[in-house]
Amino acid sequence: MAGFGDFSGYNRPYGLDPNRETNDLYDTRYQQIYGYHTPVTEEFQGPPLVMDDVSEEDNNAYITTAISVASLITENLLSHPFIVLRRQCQVHNGLKNYHIVPYTLLPVVARLHRRQDVTTLWKGIGSTCIVKGLNLAVEDVVSKGTGWPKDIGKCDSVVQFLQHITLKSVSLAIITPFYSASLVETVQSDIASDKPAILDVFREGFMRILEWGTPSRGRMLPIWAIVFPTVSLGITKYIAHITFKKITEKVLRFQQRHRHELSDSYNVNYSKTSNPLIEDISLKANIISFIAMEIIFYPVETIIHRLHIQGTRTIVDNLDTGTSVIPILTGYEGFMDCYNSTIAKEGVSGLYKGFGALVLQLAAHLAIIKLTTLVVSEVSNLLKPAKSPTSDDSIPSQKYLFN
Known part of the structure; x- marks a missing residue:
């Protein structure tokens, strides 16, 4: 079907072409409205974009970048208090209140802050960042x-x-001793032990490496017995994450393309990778996959953390009351023994101790992303230049020429 040429400057009148016949429905409509024909050149590719679309793409790009930065900061820094809470619940095998729902943690946190200082939920933040680096x-x-x-x-x-997977496995195996040391710092009570120095994570990590065989400290498991389950968890979680992310991206792209096809703003160039919507979809898929993996692998993480903490003489805050401390005394022989003992003594729900802290963490994560989106969007709208008035008021100032 014949169509229109370039309408990017549709405020400029088109001259009448006497050599062309009006053989198209749209051209006839244009003639009825404005009194002259349109030059029929190329096949119609869709409604032309104007400067508003460019501004909208820039706005989306700013929002996507801001969300990426906010998500990175939240995941590595602002989520740390919730990580401390969930880890303390996970390693405490005698905890009576499992804190599977968030609201049971709120009075406990209030008591912790009254009894200790405001940094009680930020312990181990330095060693955690060191291990990630x-x-x-x-x-x-x-x-x-x-x-x-x-x-x-x-x-x-x-x-x-x-x-690539082998590289990830080797890296996880090397940092496992230091991860153990960092885990101890994040769960031990401030009022029952001395605060560690910033570089103590290296000293404790190298001590775990030197005790590769049977360690000399009580019931502590040898590091080689912890490396395999830790690496297995990390690699399985990583592969599941990238797989779930790919599936989510395909679903979101299909939904986005379907919405564009149903709207008047559909553009045949939508599928190009340069489109800022692709980056937005990738970011959304990454966040969704991150949330799904944290929930799915939570029970396995509970077992791994208990193996890491065993025999370290760690004293944690009693999250049943929030006003006392309690030592961690366990005697697991390995991964399966820890799993079977947990199921037998604490039930299946024992694997989800502290799940309420994870819910709070994910809720705070999404809230920060939503707040960042609103702020950046409002700032972009305020800084957007005002639209200039059209030179001919008789021509409708619409985003597209025809509705």
């Missing part, structure tokens, strides 16, 4: 030394994907 450094060194791809996006074959 150490993980990135180890991955970079191993990648440069072996040539294995560090980013999943650079894997163009099955061999490269396996190399």
